[in-house]
Amino acid sequence: FRVNPFYLHLFYFLSLAFLGSLALSLLTPRVPSFNLRFIDSLYISASALTVSGLGTVEMEVLSNTQLVVIALLMLAGGEVFVSMLAFPFTTIRYKYNKWNHNKVEVELQSIESGSPVIITASDDSEIDELKYSSMKSLSYVVFSYHVIANFIGSISILVYIVLVKSSREVLKRKGLRVSTFCVFVAISSFANGGFIPTNENMAIFKSNSGLLLIVILLVLMGNTLFPLFLRFSIWVLKGLTKRAEFEYMLGRPEQVGFRHLLPKRENGPVAVFVLGLIALQVVLLCGLEWRSDALSGLNGYRKIVVALFEGVNSRHAGESAVDFSVVSAAALVLYIAAMFLPAYTCFLPSGGEKKGGMDKQRNRKGRRRAIEILYLSHLSYIVIFVIIVCIIERKKMRDDPVNFSLLNVIFEVTSAYGNVGFSVSYSCARRLNTGSACVDKAYGFSGWWSDLGKLMIVFVMLFGRVKRFTMNGGKAWRLA
Amino acid sequence: FRVNPFYLHLFYFLSLAFLGSLALSLLTPRVPSFNLRFIDSLYISASALTVSGLGTVEMEVLSNTQLVVIALLMLAGGEVFVSMLAFPFTTIRYKYNKWNHNKVEVELQSIESGSPVIITASDDSEIDELKYSSMKSLSYVVFSYHVIANFIGSISILVYIVLVKSSREVLKRKGLRVSTFCVFVAISSFANGGFIPTNENMAIFKSNSGLLLIVILLVLMGNTLFPLFLRFSIWVLKGLTKRAEFEYMLGRPEQVGFRHLLPKRENGPVAVFVLGLIALQVVLLCGLEWRSDALSGLNGYRKIVVALFEGVNSRHAGESAVDFSVVSAAALVLYIAAMFLPAYTCFLPSGGEKKGGMDKQRNRKGRRRAIEILYLSHLSYIVIFVIIVCIIERKKMRDDPVNFSLLNVIFEVTSAYGNVGFSVSYSCARRLNTGSACVDKAYGFSGWWSDLGKLMIVFVMLFGRVKRFTMNGGKAWRLA
Numbered sequence: 013f014r015v016n017p018f019y020l021h022l023f024y025f026l027s028l029a030f031l032g033s034l035a036l037s038l039l040t041p042r043v044p045s046f047n048l049r050f051i052d053s054l055y056i057s058a059s060a061l062t063v064s065g066l067g068t069v070e071m072e073v074l075s076n077t078q079l080v081v082i083a084l085l086m087l088a089g090g091e092v093f094v095s096m097l098a099f100p101f102t103t104i105r106y107k108y109n110k111w112n113h114n115k116v117e118v119e120l121q122s123i124e125s126g127s128p129v130i131i132t133a134s135d136d137s138e139i140d141e142l143k144y145s146s147m148k149s150l151s152y153v154v155f156s157y158h159v160i161a162n163f164i165g166s167i168s169i170l171v172y173i174v175l176v177k178s179s180r181e182v183l184k185r186k187g188l189r190v191s192t193f194c195v196f197v198a199i200s201s202f203a204n205g206g207f208i209p210t211n212e213n214m215a216i217f218k219s220n221s222g223l224l225l226i227v228i229l230l231v232l233m234g235n236t237l238f239p240l241f242l243r244f245s246i247w248v249l250k251g252l253t254k255r256a257e258f259e260y261m262l263g264r265p266e267q268v269g270f271r272h273l274l275p276k277r278e279n280g281p282v283a284v285f286v287l288g289l290i291a292l293q294v295v296l297l298c299g300l301e302w303r304s305d306a307l308s309g310l311n312g313y314r315k316i317v318v319a320l321f322e323g324v325n326s327r328h329a330g331e332s333a334v335d336f337s338v339v340s341a342a343a344l345v346l347y348i349a350a351m352f353l354p355a356y357t358c359f360l361p362s363g364g365e366k367k368g369g370m371d372k373q374r375n376r377k378g379r380r381r382a383i384e385i386l387y388l389s390h391l392s393y394i395v396i397f398v399i400i401v402c403i404i405e406r407k408k409m410r411d412d413p414v415n416f417s418l419l420n421v422i423f424e425v426t427s428a429y430g431n432v433g434f435s436v437s438y439s440c441a442r443r444l445n446t447g448s449a450c451v452d453k454a455y456g457f458s459g460w461w462s463d464l465g466k467l468m469i470v471f472v473m474l475f476g477r478v479k480r481f482t483m484n485g486g487k488a489w490r491l492a
Numbered sequence: 493f494r495v496n497p498f499y500l501h502l503f504y505f506l507s508l509a510f511l512g513s514l515a516l517s518l519l520t521p522r523v524p525s526f527n528l529r530f531i532d533s534l535y536i537s538a539s540a541l542t543v544s545g546l547g548t549v550e551m552e553v554l555s556n557t558q559l560v561v562i563a564l565l566m567l568a569g570g571e572v573f574v575s576m577l578a579f580p581f582t583t584i585r586y587k588y589n590k591w592n593h594n595k596v597e598v599e600l601q602s603i604e605s606g607s608p609v610i611i612t613a614s615d616d617s618e619i620d621e622l623k624y625s626s627m628k629s630l631s632y633v634v635f636s637y638h639v640i641a642n643f644i645g646s647i648s649i650l651v652y653i654v655l656v657k658s659s660r661e662v663l664k665r666k667g668l669r670v671s672t673f674c675v676f677v678a679i680s681s682f683a684n685g686g687f688i689p690t691n692e693n694m695a696i697f698k699s700n701s702g703l704l705l706i707v708i709l710l711v712l713m714g715n716t717l718f719p720l721f722l723r724f725s726i727w728v729l730k731g732l733t734k735r736a737e738f739e740y741m742l743g744r745p746e747q748v749g750f751r752h753l754l755p756k757r758e759n760g761p762v763a764v765f766v767l768g769l770i771a772l773q774v775v776l777l778c779g780l781e782w783r784s785d786a787l788s789g790l791n792g793y794r795k796i797v798v799a800l801f802e803g804v805n806s807r808h809a810g811e812s813a814v815d816f817s818v819v820s821a822a823a824l825v826l827y828i829a830a831m832f833l834p835a836y837t838c839f840l841p842s843g844g845e846k847k848g849g850m851d852k853q854r855n856r857k858g859r860r861r862a863i864e865i866l867y868l869s870h871l872s873y874i875v876i877f878v879i880i881v882c883i884i885e886r887k888k889m890r891d892d893p894v895n896f897s898l899l900n901v902i903f904e905v906t907s908a909y910g911n912v913g914f915s916v917s918y919s920c921a922r923r924l925n926t927g928s929a930c931v932d933k934a935y936g937f938s939g940w941w942s943d944l945g946k947l948m949i950v951f952v953m954l955f956g957r958v959k960r961f962t963m964n965g966g967k968a969w970r971l972a
């Protein structure tokens with residue numbers, strides 16, 4: 013009984029992406045005259061499911077029902093939700109193993125007659141019982157965490173919108189339902205999906221610092237700081253219930269085998285790295301853009317909140333409150349680098365690796381090695397995808413070099429591969445050939461690409477979502 | 493008696509770069525009215541010594557003596573020459589160890605009186621003697637290889653120029669001495685320096701396919717295929733002389749400890765990878781640019797030779813026969829990727845690593861791990877340098893966005909870091925603000941930067957030249 017998790021995930025994402033695109037294309041858009049082409053439904057469905065958040069149509073053409081479909085897709089594709097899907101498999105495998113184990117024991121008993129065997133077996137099964145019930149408890153904890161975060165998030169956003177008139181008026185003007193908006197933003201933020209029902213994404217709320225702070229918290233809870241929040245929740249539950257399961261989870265997380273429950277000593281470095289990188293981005297963005305167009309019209313406090321918002325969203329929620337086409341190049345490089353980093357990158361003090369037994373150490377080493385190789389393959393995949401896109405879009409790159417610059421292509425592909433969703437916007441004013449008609453649109457760069465180019469991005473997003481499993485690709489490389 | 497090779501190399505490069513810049517600035521240029529500023533002498537000196545080949549002045553303003561200084565700097569900085577510098581140290585260390593060892597043996601003998609100790613010692617010293625004489629022979633082989641390659645290279649180029657009228661006329665028109673030109677190009681190509689005495693680099697010779705082919709051979713002999721040519725030379729010498737030293741070198745290269753003498757089974761993969769990457773670049777460049785401006789005015793055969801020339805030079809000689817500002821984006825990405833790869837990257841079949849003893853395997857694994865980490869640090873260094881340059885040159889990036897595009901900055905920094913020397917040329921016609929006066933110049937992009945920006949590139953080139961020793965930088969990173 014063994015299923016390769018790669019194929020399982022691939023099947024899950026492919027089938028849901030296809031179902032989602034069917035649903036989106038069958039539903040009527042809000043603007044009935046708008047023709048939602050199948051390639052665009054596929055793109056949006058894949059983008060929502062892979063929590064990328066790149067779009068090829070303006071969000072405000074979509075009907076309320078279509079927004080609900082997108083929210084459901086993001087819910088189904090979010091990292092916390094997907095990680096929960098592993099629980100039933102782990103439980104079934106555990107039960108199967110136990111059943112096999114018991115059979116072996118019975119056979120052993122019928123051959124031998126010594127008592128020590130039975131005692132050991134009983135000890136084993138007691139620990140196993142604890143392990144099993146820890147797994148079960150953990151699955152309930154994660155499930156509750158997921159439900160509560162989305163629920164409290166929606167309520168907080170609702171309260172903010174009821175209290176703050178300027179945000180309420182935006183929704184009114186755009187004809188968006190308040191209830192849909194709140195739930196959509198909460199789900200999108202927690203799942204790190206990056207879609208927002210407004211054309212401008214979060215840029216229209218850039219002076220609503222309170223709303224940005226709620227979203228920041230949801231984004232961190234759903235991604236980079238999930239392990240810390242999870243550990244904290246378990247620690248609180250342990251204090252409240254005094255149950256052995258929680259003790260076991262906290263003490264031996266590697267036994268429970270849940271990817272997001274890190275060993276105790278790894279939590280500090282993760283927090284330091286995540287918060288340090290955000291701090292660095294805030295300092296750099298503020299330093300470079302304090303007086304520029306990107307942050308114009310905001311007071312000091314609001315500028316800092318926007319910078320914080322962008323820093324948090326660069327890994328990898330991808331909601332955006334600034335226009336990347338006016339951000340300075342130095343900041344852009346930093347965002348590309350941040351998009352490239354996966355969620356739990358951290359700087360571990362070298363001393364830390366010397367502790368622990370031989371087995372543990374080897375295990376950690378192996379894991380580290382695999383992950384280092386991973387980076388190399390990521391880089392080569394991005395290079396290959398960029399080259400392919402450059403070949404597909406070569407005509408536009410020649411005729412419209414400022415919008416279709418190589419840098420923008422690299423930015424888009426890296427964003428799709430990292431499931432981030434940042435995009436440099438296209439501007440008709442930046443064209444060199446102003447002969448043909450052109451209307452500015454409020455969607456990302458790849459919305460202007462050919463169908464083949466869009467399909468390529470769909471592929472890159474799906475590939476990027478299952479990239480955790482492609483790490484074997486680079487293993488045979490030797491480099492000097 | 494232990495000197496950290498990093499500091500040794502750093503001292504070597506820094507002192508020579510400084511001496512070179514003094515020499516360049518004290519000598520009179522060919523155009524007496526031309527004011528060679530010290531920052532530019534420093535830049536050119538560092539660029540020649542680190543075999544980068546980026547320039548901030550037009551080559552034709554330099555006098556014959558200045559060209560000789562540049563040639564000497566490239567000679568002193570070339571990889572084969574620098575690798576020879578290790579021989580005296582290895583020999584001294586060997587002698588010192590032997591002397592210590594003998595002392596210990598004598599002491600042992602005075603304590604004990606058994607014969608086995610003496611027999612073992614005598615066996616050991618016989619092998620040691622062979623090892624020592626192998627090292628010595630190898631140093632002669634490498635030295636001769638270096639001298640012969642430069643000599644035959646110069647002669648071949650001379651013969652070509654004497655035979656082919658069109659190339660002779662170019663030199664005549666530009667007032668370049670034939671002898672200087674031949675020696676300069678041979679040294680530059682073998683050292684992978686990238687400087688050529690003409691303003692246009694090799695682009696002016698792009699229809700002289702014979703000259704390009706000579707340069708291609710020299711470039712390969714001096715860098716990516718050096719291990720193979722070296723092994724072949726030793727194999728020939730073994731056949732001619734039947735001496736045990738050559739046998740020993742070929743059979744146990746890891747004992748001799750010369751970085752460029754690879755174990756037998758690694759040579760095949762290196763060759764396959766190097767030639768495969770060149771072939772890929774030839775196919776891509778021809779496919780993308782066959783009918784474009786980059787290869788215009790050439791017949792089919794010459795187009796292929798130029799594509800081959802560019803592919804070979806992208807790692808890392810950096811001589812250039814096409815204008816990168818008209819090359820398509822897909823090819824540009826490939827060149828950036830190729831510049832980023834160090835010299836001996838290769839694809840090793842996974843089966844290969846399972847052979848060999850435990851110790852060997854661990855050694856190889858450690859080496860591989862270190863090298864994988866290396867990549868990560870390289871990438872982060874490049875990101876940091878790009879951000880710093882973007883901050884230094886932010887005004888020009890805002891006012892002159894097409895020339896000072898982020899992509900061009902990334903290209904320049906990657907080129908400097910990899911000591912490649914490719915550069916996208918600056919064009920006055922591409923400015924958006926055509927108000928101020930502007931004269932097109934035949935030097936690379938960084939020639940247009942501010943002094944601080946140039947100094948940064950000097951730092952990046954020097955840092956890039958000693959990057960082999962900075963690989964420890966990324967060791968403490970854990971990434972998931």
Ligand SMILES: [K+]
Pocket residue numbers: 063064065204205206328329330331431432433
């Ligand atoms: K996202």
Ligand SMILES: [K+]
Pocket residue numbers: 543544545684685686808809810811911912913
């Ligand atoms: K070079």
